[in-house]
Amino acid sequence: MSKVILITGGSSGIGKSVGNFLTKKGYTVFGTSRFPEKYPQSNFPIIRMDVTKPNSVTEAVASVIEKAGRLDVLINNAGVGITGPIEELPDSEIQKNFETNFFGPIRVIKAVLPVMREQQAGLIINVTSIAGYMGLPYRGIYSASKGALELLTEAFRMEISNFNIAMTNVAPGDFATNIASGRYHAPVLENSPYKQAYGNTLKLMDTHVNQGKDPLEMAKAIYKIINTPKPKVHYKVGEFMQKFSVVLKRVLPDKVYEKLLMNHYKL
Incomplete structure (x- = not known):
């Protein structure tokens, strides 16, 4: 049976x-967007979800269950x-950022856990950031x-x-996406x-974003995690020096580390 996967923010x-990538691998994929009507050409269904609104989250998860009968992986x-x-x-603006980046994932996790617990199986992958391992100047809130x-x-x-539900983090470095414009x-x-x-x-x-790596690398990393029986707590995906910065x-x-960051940002 094809695994059913829900990806929040799956439109771009x-x-x-x-x-x-996961659709090509044969999975049943649903993406979400606040404005799904903007993406009629998507290779997988885009359903309406605003992670900052609890009702929108519960309705979207219910829609996936209604359409597919189960939910195996939340990204x-x-x-x-x-x-x-x-x-x-x-x-x-600080509150808006936490509503989307922190409280939003919590809402979606709460919505899918009862489903996965009933199935006695599930995987939740939280996409974080290598920036989350250090306080970066002028990106402190992020x-x-x-x-x-x-x-x-x-x-x-x-x-x-105890519920046979796995959860992990995937922290990307800089990838060539439209995040800078958004x-x-x-x-x-x-x-x-300042x-x-x-x-x-x-x-x-x-x-850094414009010269970032191809997002396909993240797709391959997540595909590998989905097929890992016991995922690790943390994964990092990106340029070697970005990943090495966490080790440093x-x-x-x-x-000393603070000085390295200040030199990097020419502060």
Whole structure:
């Protein structure tokens, strides 16, 4: 029987690449979007879901069960970026980011757990970020939301271990997607004390995304995880130095690592 897979944020970027790849592998794939009508040419069905709205989440999961009869894999991929000096970011934008990147995945997990528990089987893959392993300058809120999801997964794994439901994190580095166009950018203010440093860092971040790896690499990594009997707690996918930066943070003194980051961002 073909496994049934639900990918939040499956209409573009990493989610779309993963969905296309898994569809070609013979899986029954459903993606989600707040505006599914925009994607009539998708290679797999796109259903309506807004992860910030509980009713929308429960309705979407119920729709998958109605159509497919079961749900084997959830890929929590929906997420948004945010950049800016933390001091200058509006509270409302900080809250929006956590609603999508942290509370959203929790809502979807809560919606699918009863289904998977009844099936006595399931896999939940949370797409986080290598940025979630470190507090990056002018990306601090994004780092915090993805880091929180990493830690949440660690706790969740232990709580659901008796139900034959697996959960794991996949932390991508920079990939060539449209995330830069969709993220909230705090404006570079003329009278801001952060004007030069933030402006330079913003250009560097956008360059990293534009020169990022092919999202197909994420699709292949997730396909491998789906076919792993006992997934690890954490996976990292991306350039060698991006993955190695996590190792360096673990072994270097805090201030030495901080200096490396500041040199990288020319701060």
